[in-house]
Amino acid sequence: MKIGPAGDIQFDNEAEIPRTGRSLGTMAWNRTGSWRNIEPLYRDLTSPCVNACPAGNEVSGWLGLAAQGRFAEAVELLRTTNPFPAVCGRVCPHPCERACLRDRHGGPISVARVERFLGDWAIEHDVPVDAEPPNGRRVAIVGAGPAGLSAAFQLGRRGFDVTVFDENPKPGGLLRYGIPEFRLPKRVLDAELRVFDSLPVRFECGTRVDLRDLPRFERVILAIGRYRGRDLGVPGEERAIQGIEFLRKGADVGPRVAVIGGGSTAFDCARTLKRLGKDPVILYRRSEKEMPAFAHDVEEAFEEGIELRTMTVPVEILPHAIRCARTAPGAKPIPGSEFLLRVDAVIKAVGEVVDGELPEGVPACGDCAGGAGTVSDAIGRGRAMAVEIAARPPVATAESLNPAWIPSRPRPTFPRVSATARVLGFTEVNPDVPADLVIGEAKRCLSCGTCSFCHTCMNLCPDGAIRFTGSEYEIDYAWCKGCLICVQECPRGAMTAREVTNEKSPQR
Amino acid sequence: MKKVLSGNEAVAWAAARARAEVICVYPITPQTTIIEEISNLAAKGVFDPRILHVESEHSAMAGCIGAAYAGVRAFTATSSQGLALMHELLHWAAGGRLPIVMADVNRAMAPGWSIWTDQQDSLSQRDTGWMQFYCESNQEVFDTVIQAYRISEQVLIPCMVVLDAFVLSHTSEAVEIEDEELVRRYLPPFQPEARIDVNDPCSFGALLRPSVYQVVRKKLQDDMDRAIDVARAADEEWRKLTGRGYGLVERYRCEGAETLFVTTSTVASTARDVIDRMPGVGLVKLRLFRPFPYEEIRRALAPAKRVVIFDRNLSYGHHGIFAQEIKSALYSLPKRPEISCYSGGLGGREIGPDAIRAMIETAPKGEWAWV
DSSP states (O other), X not given: OEXXXXXXXXXXXXXXXXXXXXXXSOOTTSOGGGGOSSOOOXXXXXXHHHHHOTTOOOHHHHHHHHHTTOHHHHHHHHHTTOSXXXXXXXXXXXXXXXXXXXXXXXXXXXXXHHHHHHHHHHHHTTOOOOOOOOOOOEEEEEOOSHHHHHHHHHHHHTTOEEEEEESSSSSXXXXXXXXXXXXXXXHHHHHHGGGGGGTTXXXXXXXXXXGGGOTTSSEEEEOOOOOXXXXXXXXXXXXXXXXXXXXXXXXXXXXXXXXXXSSHHHHHHHHHHXXXXXXXXXXXXXXXXXXXXXXXXXXXXXXXXXXXXXXEEEEEEOXXXXXXXXXXXXXXXOTTOOEEEEOSEEEEOSOEEOSSOOOTTSOBOGGGGXXXXXXXXXHHHHHHHHHHHHHSOOOOOGGGSOGGGOOOOOXXXXXXXXXXXXXXXOSOSSOOOOHHHHHHHHXXXXXXXXXXXXXXXXXXXXXXXXXXXXXXXXXXXXXXXXXXHHHHHOTTOOXXXXXXXXXXXXXX | OEEEEEHHHHHHHHHHHTTOSEEEEXXXXXXXXXXXXXXXXHHTTSOOOEEEEOSSHXXXXXHHHHHHHTTOOEEEEEOHHHHHHTHHHHHHHHHTTOOOEEEEEEOOOSSSOOOSOOSHHHHTTGGGSOEEEEOSXXXXXXXXXXXXXXXXXXXXXXXXXXXXXXXXXXXXXXXXXXXXXXXXXXXXXXXXXXXXXXXXOOOBSOOOOHHHHHHHHHHHHHHHHHHHHHHHHHHHHHHHHHSOOOOSEEEESOTTOSEEEEEOHHHHHHHHHHHHTSTTEEEEEEOEEESOOHHHHHHHHTTOSEEEEEESOOOBTBOOHHHHHHHHHHTTOSSOOEEEEEEOOGGGOOOOHHHHHHHHHOOOSSSEEEO
C-alpha cells in the first residue's frame, strides 16, 4: 500500500482493502473546490440598530464587547462615534431599541441601560482616550453644545489643536442649560467632559466670538444650536416666557402655569415646574399621538401627575388667564369652542430657531444647520464635520511652493470671434482651440500640495535615503538624518516635517 | 420461561435477551407494539438499552448505523412505508458492513392503504445487501432474532427478520423465552472489527475509485456466501442449547413426494395442515432468503416431478419473487421439475387451506396465475 502521485492510496493487492470501508489515509487530495461555480464570501450587513442611530454608534459592536466584560474596549469603540455615553444613556430616546430585531424574541435590547453603564464605568475607571499625537493644525469651534463638543472630541483625538468658544459660562450647551437635572445630573456631564483633559482641546467660555478675530485657525466650525424660541403669534404673547429661557435660568412664577407645546422643551418645563411645587398644565394643539416629545418622557410625566390637554390652542394671553380654543384634527381652532383658563403664568415652548443669521461660507453643524433637535443627532453631525475636515489635508498656500522651481510661463490668451462678426449671428463667441494649446495649459499646473513625481526630493537627498518604488517614494529612515532639504525644495509643498519622539527613532 | 406472547412481543423479548444497546424507535402499524414492549421491558429493568426517539424511519436506520459505527449492538423495527423510507440507508448499513438486526413486519405497500400482510415491502429491499429470514411462528421469531445477531456479527452483514402483519405480530401463542444466561453463552458481546474512536480518527464509506469499489463490494458478496454456512451453524448451535432449530430450508413430509409445495411465512404453517391430508405432497419452507441457499433448494426440489410455488408478493411485470429465484436455482439441474407459480394473498387477503389445495391440484396456464 502506498500513496500515489495524486495523493490517493494505491493498494498492492485486494487483501489490503478493508471490507469495513474504514479509511486508511486522507481525502485531502480530492480538491472538491474545483466543482464550484458559485461561492460563499464573508460580508457584513449593517445592524439595524447601527443604522437607526443618528450618531452612527456601533451598537451591536460594543454590546458584544460589554457582554464579554470587555468594558474598556467597549468604551473605546463607543468613543469612536460618541464621547458621551453617560449622557446619551440617560437622555437619548434610543431609536436603536425601536429598530432592534430582538423585539419579537422577547423584547428589544435595553441599549440605553448598557450605554449608560459603560459611560458611568468609563468615568469611574478613568478610561484613557485613544488619541493620535498632536499635528499642530488649528481649528476653532463656535458653540460648546453636543455638536460642537463632538466635533472637538473627534478632531482632538486625531491630533488637532482645537479651541471651543461658547458664550455661556460653562460648556455643554443644551446638555447643561436645557435638559433638567432629573434627566441629566450636571455632575455626570462634568465628569464626562473630562475626556477633553488629555486632548489638545481648550475651552474659552463666557465669550461671544467675532469670526473676523479668528484668522489664525485653519478652519472654523459653527455649532451654535437653536436658542431662539418661536412665537405663538397670538395677542398678549409678550406675557409668556420662552420655555428654553425658563430652563436656562428659571423664572419667578405663580402656582398655576400653562405650558404651550408638546415637545421635549414643553415637557421638561412642566416636569421642572412640578418639582418646584407648581401646578403645571400642558396645552397642545394636536393629539397625544402627534406630540414630538419622547414616549418615555410623556409616560414619566403622566406618572408624575402632569396634566395634559390636547387639541387645545391659545388664542389670547391675558394678565391672569389664557383664552383657549379646542381644535379639530389638523390643529384648526373650532369656532365657538373658546374657553378661559385661569393661570398665573404662561410658558411657550413651540419650537426653536437659530438665533440670528449664519455667516455665509462658514461650515456649520448640529441644530444650527438643520439638525433634528436631538443630542445623538447633534453628536453624529459634529463627528461627520470633524471627520470631513480631518480627511482633507491643509490647503496649500503660496508659502507651500518653492518658486525656485517654477519658471514663469504666461497664461495664453484664447482667441474669440471678433465682436463685429459675432453680432451678425448666434454662433459661439468662443471657438474651439487647438489641442496642444489646451494641453500646454494643463502642463502649466503646479499640482499644489500633491506629489507629481518630479524626483526633486530624491535627487537632492544628500544621503540617498529616498527611493522611488515605481508608484511612490520611500524614505529609508535608517539613513535619513532629518536635514529637511527635501521638504524645503519640494516645488509643490507635498512634503512636511514632524518632531521625532523617542519611540519613533530608528536608532532605539 | 414460557409466556403467551404476540409476535411483536416475541421480537421485543428477543431484542432484550440479545442485549441490544441502542434501539431507535419510530412507530408504524403493525410494528408499533414491538417498540412499546421494548420500552416496557426497559422500564421494568429487563434490559438497559439507550432508546432514541427519532423523527422518521430514515432517521431510525441512521441512528442504528451511527450506533453500529460506534461499536454497539443496534436494533430497530419497521414495516412497509417505513421500510421503504429507510431504503437508501439499508444500502449503507450493508455496504458499511454493520451488523444491525431489524424486525420487519410484512405489510402491504400503499396505495391502496393497507395495514395487512404481504411480502412486497421486504422483498423490495432484496438487493440492498441485507440478510433476510422469513418466520412462521412467534417462537421462530424469538429464536431467529437472537440467531440473527450471532450470524450478523460474524459475517458483518445486517439482518432483517421478517414476520407477517397481524397473523403473527398481533396473534399470541406460547413462546419459550430462554433465560439471560443461556443467551449470553450463545451470543457473546459484540466485538467490532472497526469503529469510530476519537483517539484514532478515521472516516467510513468515503470516496472509492472504480478500481477499488468493486473489490470492497466483492468482499460483501464473499461474506454473504460464507453466511450460509455460518447461519446453518448458528441454527445448529441454538438447537443444541434449546432443542429448537429450523434449518435454512425445511423439508416437511417430502420423502417420496412427487409434488412439492414451496412457500414461506405463515402460509407455510397453514400448508402443513393441508399437506398432512394430501399423500404424495410435501412442503418445502424457505426460511433464509438472503443469502439464497441454492444447494439446499436444489437438493430439496430436484426429486420432485412438480413444484408449486406460492408467493405472497409480486414483481410487477414479472411474477412472484421467490418463484423467480427458485426457478433460476433449478436451471442447472439436469432434470427439472414442472413448476407452477402462484401469487396471491396481497394486502392480507386470506390464503386458507382450500386455496392451498386448489394450487396444488391445478396447474396454471402460462407462466403463473393469481390465487
